[in-house]
Amino acid sequence: MTDVNKNLIKNIPSNPLIIAITGSAYGVHGWIRVFPFTENPISIFDYQPWFIKQTHQWRILILEKWQYHHKNIIMKVEGINDRNTATEQLNYCQLMIEANKLPKLKEGEYYWKDLIGCQVINLSNNILGKVNSIMETGSNDVLVIKINEKKKQKPTERLIPFLYQKVIKEINLPNRTIYVDWGIEF
CATH class of the missing domain: 2.30.30.240 (PRC-barrel domain)
Incomplete structure (x- = not known):
């Protein structure tokens, strides 16, 4: 079993913003479903690194790859290589970024x-x-x-x-x- 403990971070995000939530595991190789909150769903991949907080610890997630599966998005994260680990460590987590990673908006546009x-x-x-x-x-x-x-x-x-x-x-x-x-x- 692998895990993302090596990706624990000490400097927590100063202004975390939730951009997606993960869903259940997909398949047996550690893929996980992801449900973006961004207007364009695939734009979440432009805003990295991602952070998650579990049991009072912050971790950084490193994306290996992603793809569409039917109308949903699934992704593979570094260090997660089987279904059980994906379920234990990434099931229904909030994916966060530093809010300052978002692009500046035009006048009259708002997040x-x-x-x-x-x-x-x-x-x-x-x-x-x-x-x-x-x-x-x-x-x-x-x-x-x-x-x-x-x-x-x-x-x-x-x-x-x-x-x-x-x-x-x-x-x-x-x-x-x-x-x-x-x-x-x-």
Whole structure:
């Protein structure tokens, strides 16, 4: 049995960002399924090295090869050569990179990670809640807003389409606020 213990690192990532999650093992030679969070699934291979954290230890993963299998991606990592090791050491792990490895965006473009936690305020200055997550729907992304629990409003979530200029009026990342044209009753 082999393992990735030789890839333990002492200098932990300063700003780790999850870009994918691994799935179950594939085959008997240590391949593992991977489910990217990037807009273009194969772009995760542009952002290396990868890190995982297991039992309070950080490891660096070194990619040997990857391929499509049906509509999914499978990959082979250095030091993982059998199904059991892949299952024990890589099953359902978060693949992380240093956030500064991401390319700079053009004006008006945002990474989801930067929007999560922003306070959402409508044009009447009503606080609608904070961005809890973002859903990809195909036609446009949707902000999932967690409603301020202190007000005991029902329901506890609000969905706001990410339609820039039509619904999303302004994003102020330094102040962590998003201004929207959206009624409080929705």
